[in-house]
Each structure stands twice: as C-alpha cells, then as structure tokens.
Amino acid sequence: MSVVTRFAPSPTGKLHIGSVRTALFSWLYARRHQGEFLLRIEDTDRQRSTQEATQLIFDSLNWLGLNYDREPVFQSHRMENYRAKASALVEEGKAYYCTCTKERLDALREDAIAKKLKPRYDNKCRDLGLKPTAGTPCTIRFRNPIDGTVVVDDMVQGQVDYQNAELDDLIIIRTDGTPTYNFAVVVDEIDMRCTHVIRGDDHLNNTPRQINLFHAFGKAVPSFGHVPMILSPEGRKLSKRENEVSVLEWRSEGYLPEAVLNYLVRLGWSHGDQELFSVGEMIEKFDTKKIHRSPASLDHKKFQWINHQHMMKLSPANAIKMAEPFFKERGIEVDDSQRSQQIFEAQQSRSHTLLEFVEKSVYFFSDVEEYDEKAAAKHLTLKSQPLLAELRQSLEGLSDWKSVAIHAKITDIVQEREIGFGAIAQPVRVALTGSTVSPGIDVTIELVGRDRVLQRIDSAMDWIDKRSS
C-alpha cells in the first residue's frame, strides 16, 4: 500500500510555524516513501474561515517548496457528502438525532465543572429514537461505545490507551447541517485514502474518538503520529500576540526557504549530530522514529546561524535573484551582472539573511548620504586628509581596477609613510561606505567603482575642510 499523508490547516489566520512543521514532517514522510502528500483546507467554520487565510496557506507552502499532489480538498465543498455519511450512520443505529439545546448543554457543562467532574454529554437522547422534525433544531450525535478500551498505536508517542468511559457522544452534525471537526476529518481521511496522519499532539485526545468513527464506518484506521507543539523562547505556548508565528514573516526578514525547513526539521527531530540538511538529505534521512516526544522552544540565534550556513552555500546568481525584492524596497534595481554577484560574494560571510546582505550593501548602489557620526569623528580628520588625497591620486591613474592592484597601491603608500594599513583603510572605508564596517577595503574599492570612489573621496575631503574651518 502506498503512503498518503496530508496537511489539513484551517484558514483562520496566519499559517504559524507549528503547523508548518507538521506539514514538513508529513511532506517528508510522503516523499521519503514515494507516496502522495495532499492538502485539505478545513473551512467548515464559516465564521472564521477567510479567503485571505487560504491564500496565505498556498503562498507559504509554495514559498517553502512543500508541493502537494492532486487538487486541494475544501471541506466546504463537501457538505452534502458529510450529511449523507452521517445519515447513513443514523440508519445503521451508529448515530442518533439529538434535540438538546445549547442552553441545556451549557448548564450541564457548568454543573459538571462545579462538581469537579469531567464535562460530558449525559446521553439524554441516545436511546430516544428521535426523528428530525421541521421547526425543532437538532444535531446528530455519534453513539460512542460505552465501555472497552481504544488503543492508539502512535508513531511518535508509542501506545496510548483510552477508556471509552472517558469519551462521550460527540456531535457530528450541527443544527445548521455542517459537520464538526472530528467527523469531517474521519470522512475526509477515508475519502482521501490517507494512510498516515501526522499532526500536532493537541489532537492526541481526539484520536480515540476518531478511531471509533473509523470503526463505525468499517474502515481501516490510518497510522497516527502526534508531534509535540513548538514553544516560545520563554518555553510557553506560542501566542499570536507576543511571538512571531507566521512563516511569511520569516520570508520578509530575508530567511531562505531551505534554511527555514532545516531549522524546523531539527526542532523535534534529529539524525545523530547532524545540524545542516539540504532538502534532499532531509527526505533521504527522515524517520518518524527519531521524532522527539517533548516540546521544543524557538531559538532565534540558532535559526540565524542555520540561515547563514545556507547563505554560504548559495550561488551568487541565485542570491541576487532572491535579494531583488529587498533591493527594490530600497529603491535599488539590481541586475545579474558580475559586479552584483561579486558584491554578494564579498558580503556572503557577513550576512545572516538576505535582508542583512541588502542592508549592508546599499552603498555599492546608491550614494552615501551621511557618515556615521563616531566613525567620521575618528577617521575623517585633518591627519587622514593627506592620506586620502594621496590615495585618490594614486587610484586615479590606476589602469587595472582590480582589488589586487588596488591593494598594491595602498601598500605602497603605507610602506612609504611607515604607517599601519588601517591608518589609510579606515578613513577610506568611512568615505566610501559611511561606516567603519565593510568587506576588505581593496575589494570594497574595486566594487564601489572608480568614479564613485574618486567622487566619494573628494566629498570626504570637503567634509573634513568644512568641519575644521
């Protein structure tokens, strides 16, 4: 039997990273076993589901490269099917109509909590054999077994036993005719022929109910794998308010899709001591047996490090293409010229993210508007002015505009004057970049370009004049 996994988010907000990780695990499992990975949009809650959120799901998966097979399934398109399946269950005596009102149910729940009992339905309508009548709202409830044990043989949690006595008769069809979560899931799992269900462990407690439903339908129960939740850096539950929760935010912060996958896959899963994985390696090595059972906390520093490692493997051409939108945001049009690529190579080891690369590289593309105050005060001085002048002159006549030749010119001056390399490198750096930080000064000079270099040295010297007068 070939493997079929699925990702089943509800489109009620951002696609947060816990969900993305279960999507990743499901995707990896399917790819690992040459199976299918399906997408199902759980939009039975008409109040909360939105078109925008659905689009966010598509965009996120697309960006990460978590491609799915077949067309996505929308639960909202399958309403008739759920109703028919539920009616069939009623016919067979495995479900029943219930006319209990919401008010009664609420009262029941409050009462149970007050008595410190587990809130559950009291089976009032279970054996009444009610028929739906016009004017009386009614739900359909599943007739859950009264006793016995349900065994969940979980791929990550191991064997977990539940007593049917702990479960109650859950509503499967609401008064408005829509299916509830646990019911729709089971119907879909069956219709989509899912063989493996990998999801967050907040669903572990739903699993025995679902297993009973599978039994009621006389269908094989898929294998379940319940993955622990991801916690905030403080070790608390991820809150939408305090914590970054959307993967798309990571995209706008300049993270690489492969690095996101790498970071996420190592959160709760391991392959010995290996930290860095390409997508291909993840697929090759993924194994549910190695999924950790305890929840993990986010660590931004490690994420940055992983992203940096992937940045180091990026081809310059590719990097420039991916960085293009970030440049555009700053009004800079980059081309795929060799110069652009060299600029990336020069910044590669200095950039954790694409965004950082772009932010650190603007002076290659646009004029230096102002100097960092401290940097200018320290390096743009009357003492360094003659050095700048001499370098300018030396550079002006340089025919071979390459870092090696540039470096030689600086060395000449440095040796002649018996000064340190930094005595000249730092003032030029401030003149060219506005700050004390950049790639090697020879490389920086080469890539800023002759015209700009000469012009910026002039500006710096003017600035010194103005300052000292």
Added chain:
RNA sequence: GUCCCCAUCGUCUAGUCAGGUCUAGGACACCAGCCUUUCACGCUGGCGACGGGGGUUCGAAUCCCCCUGGGGACGCCA
C-alpha cells in the same frame, strides 16, 4: 477538577527501546585567545545538564513507583 502527553547544558539535541564502552557527546549562544585593514568568516580553548525522592540491580541518564514542573484535551472551534 478529570483524562492524556512530556522532562539531558540557557536553547536545539546524541545517548533511553535491547542498563556497564557516559568522570554524559555535538550544535547554537556566551567567555577567552589566535588570524587581521574594519566587520564577519575560520581556528583553538573554556563555561555549562541527566528536576527531586524512593526502589530494582554488582552497576541506572537509561527500567519501575511517587512527587514536582511544563504542555494538551475536556465546544453545535479546528
């Protein structure tokens, strides 16, 4: 309250199933040093954990029980 899950450095984790090779290994972060024209990268070293208590055993991070702590579920949300 009831039920379920979890527990190794600050964080991610190896080791736990098949107890000894673990005076607990790796990675991120942090600290110190080296490299050096700045910042990075890189290299070397350092700091740093089996939550607590009982068992079982010649021997426990590993097995059992209790406690504590964290998380989840208990909805006509998913």
